[in-house]
Amino acid sequence: MTSAAALAVLLASAAPGVGWTQAAGxxxxxxxxxxxxxxxxxxxxxxxxxxxxxxxxxxxxxxxEFGVFDRLTIVGIAAPLGWATFGDTSTAYLGPLSVxxxxxxxxxxFPHSVxxxxxxxxxxxxxxxxxxxxxxxxxxxxxxxxxVETHRFDIEAxxxxxxxxxxxxxxxxxxxxxxxxxxxxxxxxxxxxxIETGTFITGEAHFTWHQPTxxxxxxxxxxxxxxxxxxxxxxxxxxxxxxxxAFVGVDGGFWVYSNAGAPAFTIGLEHRTEL
Numbered sequence: 001m002t003s004a005a006a007l008a009v010l011l012a013s014a015a016p017g018v019g020w021t022q023a024a025g026x027x028x029x030x031x032x033x034x035x036x037x038x039x040x041x042x043x044x045x046x047x048x049x050x051x052x053x054x055x056x057x058x059x060x061x062x063x064x065e066f067g068v069f070d071r072l073t074i075v076g077i078a079a080p081l082g083w084a085t086f087g088d089t090s091t092a093y094l095g096p097l098s099v100x101x102x103x104x105x106x107x108x109x110f111p112h113s114v115x116x117x118x119x120x121x122x123x124x125x126x127x128x129x130x131x132x133x134x135x136x137x138x139x140x141x142x143x144x145x146x147x148v149e150t151h152r153f154d155i156e157a158x159x160x161x162x163x164x165x166x167x168x169x170x171x172x173x174x175x176x177x178x179x180x181x182x183x184x185x186x187x188x189x190x191x192x193x194x195i196e197t198g199t200f201i202t203g204e205a206h207f208t209w210h211q212p213t214x215x216x217x218x219x220x221x222x223x224x225x226x227x228x229x230x231x232x233x234x235x236x237x238x239x240x241x242x243x244x245x246a247f248v249g250v251d252g253g254f255w256v257y258s259n260a261g262a263p264a265f266t267i268g269l270e271h272r273t274e275l
Contacts, residue, residue, distance in 0.1 A: 018172045018190065019116045019160025021104040022067030022273075030063040032247065032268020034079075040261040041142065041221030042253075048261055049137035053087035055144060057222060057260070059095055061268075065102075073102045075118065084146035084222065086132040093128020093147040102158070112162040118174075122152040124224070140219055148225035150180035154188070166196040183226060186212040203236045208251075216258070223259040230255040237270060245270040 022028065035058040040050045059082030066074045079095025100120030107115045128147035135142060156174030163169060170192040177185045187209070194204035208231040216226035235249030247270055252263040 018118075018156075018170045018192070019104065019114050019158035020170075021071050021073040021102055021114065021116065022065050024067050024069050026067045026273035027271075028065045028273070029271045030061075030247070030268060031270075032061055032266050034059055034061050034264055034266045036260050036262050036264045038260055038262025041144075041219070042256040042259050042261055043138055043140045043142055043219040044217050044226075044258045045138070045140060046255075046257050047138045047140075049142075051133070051135065051137065051142070051144075051221065053133065055084070055086040055133075055221070055260070057084045057146060058082065059093075061095075061266070071104050073104075075100045075102055075120065077120070077122070082128065082146060084128065084132060084144075086144045089132045091128050091130050091132060091146060094125040095147065096122050096124045096152070098122025098152070098154075100154070104158075104160075107159075110162050114160045116158040116160070118154075118156045118158055118172075120152075120154045122154070124148060124150050124152070140217075142219040142221055144221045145224060146222045148180065148220070150178045150183060150225075152176060152178045156188070166198060168194050168196070170194070180225070182216070182218075184212065184214045186210060200239045201236065202239065203234065205232070205234045207232050219258045221258075221260055225258075227259045228257040229253040229259055233264075235266070239270075242274045243272055245272075 037056050039054045042048055059079050062078045064076040076099050078097045082093045082095050098120045102116050102118040104114040104116035107113050126149035129149055131143050131145055133144045154176040156172045158172045161169045173189045176188055189209040192204055192206040196202050211228050218226055231253040233251030235247055237245045237247040239245040249266040250263050
């Protein structure tokens, strides 16, 4: 499963949880690769169908946080380069590029728990907006288009809570708006539970939700443009030094409309200010 709208949620999933801000001068950077490989997809009515050929959607992904002040963090999110194939056709593409700011404040009852507001602006360039394949399945027309050009605005309320025994919880709920005709507004959310094991291994599990406010009938198996889903995933990080780590993750969906019927696998490196 893949989605341009959920890029911010998925890239933040291996970070120290949404809601928390970086201290002034501190940073967190995550650079990785994501791949989706499959031969089936979900249509706009939620039905699943095999598509007659194998597709591969691979891209680089970047997530970065930088603390301007103790309670103000700049957030950058990008999929700067991708490559998609369907059968014998292929194209390079550019994924969503966005920047925003997160403002947080302490809340109780647990220490180091925060409430934050985050606003972002993003742009998905037109490179790669080509039909690699198209057909009919279950009485509906589908196509595979790796990129859809649009501007996007998002605002989210976020909560991060430190729990006992090395556990932490994070949640986000917000509203997005894509300016492209036929797309429009959407609700987005995430719930996340993580653990600091006291060793160099950390992990987290998350649920993601994306639901447009409008009806759509187009079925883009690449997940760019209109899509809806309830997804779930896990990621594990190994901090090889106090500042450098490596991560692996997997995400999928179990209530999916207009998207790939295959999991997304991620792998990459993380860098943070020394704790």
